[in-house]
Amino acid sequence: MWSGRTFRVCEPExxxxxDAVADAxxxxxxLATMLRSLIEAWPEQVYAEPLVTxxxxxQRTTYVCDPRYIRSLLVxxxxxxxxxPFMLRALVPALGTGILxxxxxxxxxxxxxxxxxFRPERVRGFVPAMAAAAQATRARWLRxxxxxxxxxxxxxxxxxxxxxxxxxxVSGDDALEVEPFGRxxxxxxxxxxWKIAFTMLKAPAWTPHPGRRAGAxxxxxxxxxxxxxxxxxxxxxxxxxxxxxxxxxxxxxxxxEGLSDASLVDNLLTFVAAGHETTALAxxxxxxxxxxHPEIERRVLAEIAGLGGDLAEAPHAVDxxxxxxxxxxxxxxxxxxxxxxxxRAAAEIRLGDTxxxxxxSVHVPVYALHRHRLLWHRPEVFDPDRFAPGPSAARDRYxxxxxxxxxxxxxxxxxxxxxxxxILATLLPAFRFVPERPGMPxxxxxxxxxxxxxMPMKVVARHDR
Ligand code: HEM
Numbered sequence: 001m002w003s004g005r006t007f008r009v010c011e012p013e014x015x016x017x018x019d020a021v022a023d024a025x026x027x028x029x030x031l032a033t034m035l036r037s038l039i040e041a042w043p044e045q046v047y048a049e050p051l052v053t054x055x056x057x058x059q060r061t062t063y064v065c066d067p068r069y070i071r072s073l074l075v076x077x078x079x080x081x082x083x084x085p086f087m088l089r090a091l092v093p094a095l096g097t098g099i100l101x102x103x104x105x106x107x108x109x110x111x112x113x114x115x116x117x118f119r120p121e122r123v124r125g126f127v128p129a130m131a132a133a134a135q136a137t138r139a140r141w142l143r144x145x146x147x148x149x150x151x152x153x154x155x156x157x158x159x160x161x162x163x164x165x166x167x168x169x170v171s172g173d174d175a176l177e178v179e180p181f182g183r184x185x186x187x188x189x190x191x192x193x194w195k196i197a198f199t200m201l202k203a204p205a206w207t208p209h210p211g212r213r214a215g216a217x218x219x220x221x222x223x224x225x226x227x228x229x230x231x232x233x234x235x236x237x238x239x240x241x242x243x244x245x246x247x248x249x250x251x252x253x254x255x256x257e258g259l260s261d262a263s264l265v266d267n268l269l270t271f272v273a274a275g276h277e278t279t280a281l282a283x284x285x286x287x288x289x290x291x292x293h294p295e296i297e298r299r300v301l302a303e304i305a306g307l308g309g310d311l312a313e314a315p316h317a318v319d320x321x322x323x324x325x326x327x328x329x330x331x332x333x334x335x336x337x338x339x340x341x342x343x344r345a346a347a348e349i350r351l352g353d354t355x356x357x358x359x360x361s362v363h364v365p366v367y368a369l370h371r372h373r374l375l376w377h378r379p380e381v382f383d384p385d386r387f388a389p390g391p392s393a394a395r396d397r398y399x400x401x402x403x404x405x406x407x408x409x410x411x412x413x414x415x416x417x418x419x420x421x422x423i424l425a426t427l428l429p430a431f432r433f434v435p436e437r438p439g440m441p442x443x444x445x446x447x448x449x450x451x452x453x454x455m456p457m458k459v460v461a462r463h464d465r
């Protein structure tokens with residue numbers, strides 16, 4: 001089906017003067033589009049072609065949308081890839097150089113050391129904490145709230161997944177203060193679009209932008225809080241059974257070395273930042289999509305009812321939520337919480353006949369890949385049966401990348417999926433969700449894929465409770 005040809009949105013050679021002038025004139029509208037949603041700046045061809053190369057202000061970006069080339073890029077040529085500078089400029093001030101932002105040997109050591117913590121048997125151990133966080137949300141909603149019952153589901157899910165992160169990572173006396181910590185993370189993330197846009201436009205790092213001061217303050221606050229938590233735990237001499245405790249005891253299986261305090265802070269913050277908003281978005285989009293598909297929701301409810309008990313007491317029962325899992329996977333096809341995977345070629349990359357020179361950006365536009373006309377039958381239609389065992393096995397692994405692929409695949413994938421299932425199994429039997437506005441909200445790229453203007457829905461307790 002794939003022709004292997006390269007569609008060049010840009011001219012193949014040089015940057016003629018007229019193009020440079022045209023780029024300069026287009027700058028204000030391009031900046032506005034990037035800030036509104038980077039996805040809107042993608043050329044239409046990313047939904048229909050295998051490879052698309054664009055050029056703007058003399059910079060080229062190759063978008064890879066063919067599963068064969070994606071495998072070649074993210075797996076076979078992974079060693080020739082580096083982190084994209086705009087991502088580093090957006091994230092390093094808060095996250096330091098943890099697993100998400102580090103490259104080379106520093107990344108490899110941290111990844112090897114932390115990997116055992118995310119194995120399935122460990123994740124099962126976190127199910128009671130996940131269920132407790134979901135039950136706290138259920139109790140909060142049952143106690144009542146806004147007179148009209150309308151809640152913005154995204155902050156509600158962020159609160160729930162943040163509770164999970166705190167309970168699983170730093171529990172007991174060390175628990176982080178949920179409200180100010182969550183607010184600081186939000187303030188930080190809110191200004192990252194400016195940093196991304198300015199790096200792409202080659203503006204220097206000191207360029208002022210809205211939210212810059214608040215972002216810097218937020219980074220100082222979260223780093224300080226986590227550093228104090230690590231120091232307290234070290235001083236106590238008893239590591240504890242949460243993720244921080246596991247990280248404190250973890251050693252690199254190759255070198256026998258543990259993580260430094262700086263690495264501990266970087267990685268705890270990385271797990272909070274990479275794990276809480278993404279999972280909250282998967283849940284938010286799922287609740288909204290289910291509201292439009294009552295017949296699918298009934299199948300989900302029947303499956304949850306079939307568990308016949310509390311997941312906190314039987315964590316393994318989560319494996320029986322096979323159809324609910326298909327629903328979450330299909331929602332993440334249409335609304336991938338991480339809609340773009342970015343890399344910079346550190347050495348020359350070859351994708352079929354196309355050569356990506358060292359120094360050029362090479363991106364996998366996950367949102368477009370998941371709606372690609374050559375890969376999916378009726379891509380806009382929500383159909384969880386695409387993820388039934390048969391169709392899943394028949395599909396190219398690299399056509400579906402909500403968690404990325406290759407050595408840098410999401411380390412928290414199993415944790416996130418389990419968390420989604422536990423939270424849905426707790427909330428869906430208790431409430432109906434009625435959208436406040438007709439139609440799906442537009443999806444907006446803000447590092448993650450957010451619903452523009454939130455996700456207001458009426459939360460109605462089901463009568464049979
Ligand atoms: C639905 C929820 C989630 C989604 C959609 C998601 C998505 C992703 C994606 C696409 C990547 C690869 C990025 C790339 O290749 O550049 C990634 C990496 C990563 N994720 Fe997740 N993630 C989720 C939840 C989590 C959770 C719960 C954690 C940890 C608690 C986590 C921690 C990480 C880390 C540390 C990396 C970097 C891995 C590396 O570079 O070696 N994520 N995630």
